[in-house]
Amino acid sequence: MKAYTYLGRGKSALTEKPVPHAMHPRDAVVKVTLSSICTSDLHILHGAVPRAERGVTLGHEFVGVVEEAGSALSALKKGDRVAVNVETYCGECYFCHHGWVNNCTHPAGGWALGCRIDGGQSEYARIPFADTNLVRIPAHVSDEAALFAGDLLSTGYWAAKIGEIHAGDTVLVIGAGPTGYCTALCARLRGAGRLVLCEKDAFRRSFANKHFPEAEIVSPEEALPLMKKAARGGADVVIEAAGTPESFRLAWECARPNAVVVIVAMYEEALALPLPEMYGKNLVFKTGGVDGCDMARVMEHIAAGELDAAPLLTRTFPLADIGEAYALFARRPDGVMKVAVRP
Numbered sequence: 130m131k132a133y134t135y136l137g138r139g140k141s142a143l144t145e146k147p148v149p150h151a152m153h154p155r156d157a158v159v160k161v162t163l164s165s166i167c168t169s170d171l172h173i174l175h176g177a178v179p180r181a182e183r184g185v186t187l188g189h190e191f192v193g194v195v196e197e198a199g200s201a202l203s204a205l206k207k208g209d210r211v212a213v214n215v216e217t218y219c220g221e222c223y224f225c226h227h228g229w230v231n232n233c234t235h236p237a238g239g240w241a242l243g244c245r246i247d248g249g250q251s252e253y254a255r256i257p258f259a260d261t262n263l264v265r266i267p268a269h270v271s272d273e274a275a276l277f278a279g280d281l282l283s284t285g286y287w288a289a290k291i292g293e294i295h296a297g298d299t300v301l302v303i304g305a306g307p308t309g310y311c312t313a314l315c316a317r318l319r320g321a322g323r324l325v326l327c328e329k330d331a332f333r334r335s336f337a338n339k340h341f342p343e344a345e346i347v348s349p350e351e352a353l354p355l356m357k358k359a360a361r362g363g364a365d366v367v368i369e370a371a372g373t374p375e376s377f378r379l380a381w382e383c384a385r386p387n388a389v390v391v392i393v394a395m396y397e398e399a400l401a402l403p404l405p406e407m408y409g410k411n412l413v414f415k416t417g418g419v420d421g422c423d424m425a426r427v428m429e430h431i432a433a434g435e436l437d438a439a440p441l442l443t444r445t446f447p448l449a450d451i452g453e454a455y456a457l458f459a460r461r462p463d464g465v466m467k468v469a470v471r472p
């Protein structure tokens with residue numbers, strides 16, 4: 130089969146690999162039907178993810194059909210349509226029991242797919258702990274609607290959850306790229322009263338305006354004066370999903386005293402925390418890598434029509450043209466939000 134393989138910093142190619150088989154009783158093999166490209170893949174290709182292994186098949190957000198189910202998987206059978214969790218977690222260790230599945234201590238736990246073990250930019254993928262990490266797609270939900278359940282929407286759901294949003298809160302989400310967009314969808318779901326989405330890119334602002342009319346869409350220059358005028362002098366919850374030094378600063382500046390500031394963005398450099406300037410603001414920072422423990426809930430919300438990230442999918446390529454798909458996603462010209470690959 131063909132698999133899009135990471136070959137070291139800046140290098141990747143479509144290579145030939147054997148079709149995987151279940152190696153453990155909890156493994157399943159999924160025939161991939163649609164797979165997305167994530168910014169984290171680009172971080173791997175930039176050499177910014179040291180634990181990424183050379184030779185690994187990229188891709189950690191995909192949907193498909195169960196081809197083979199290990200002997201311990203009583204609830205899954207060949208032919209089931211499934212979405213895959215970005216984190217293959219064991220469900221049994223201390224961290225999994227607390228829902229901190231990103232920190233699962235099993236060697237194949239946490240974010241391993243498409244990083245340390247072969248992922249989904251391929252015709253087939255082996256999924257460890259498939260009983261916890263595959264979620265069935267209801268018949269009326271399309272592949273496109275289910276595609277973002279395991280990573281983007283799980284990230285947004287988790288970020289909104291740890292943001293401790295109370296009904297009616299003013300929530301500021303910084304960044305209206307795919308992660309910020311999904312986070313804002315989930316913040317609305319979790320009760321945000323006023324939702325402000327801050328984005329510097331004009332195309333992304335117009336995209337959010339078109340697809341998410343309930344949110345106030347502002348530029349970074351507009352965000353701070355607007356939040357200072359908010360009822361309590363700032364946002365009750367800030368979720369930073371943009372990932373630049375400027376957006377990090379804006380996040381805590383826009384927060385009201387005692388607010389929760391959730392850092393979802395993945396930075397490629399170290400940032401300063403100017404504690405003297407923050408003194409007395411008594412902020413709570415929560416930093417992270419998604420805990421994809423609520424994926425089944427996310428799928429329920431998708432099925433109920435309460436979470437719809439499908440508009441983000443703006444281009445789809447056949448697997449043979451995956452190099453072109455990655456190049457387009459890296460350039461991200463106006464008109465492109467998410468790019469997917471169909472084997």
Ligand SMILES: [Zn+2]
Pocket residue numbers: 167168169170189190215280281
């Ligand atoms: Zn991702």
Ligand SMILES: [Zn+2]
Pocket residue numbers: 218219220221222223224225232233234235238
């Ligand atoms: Zn675990």
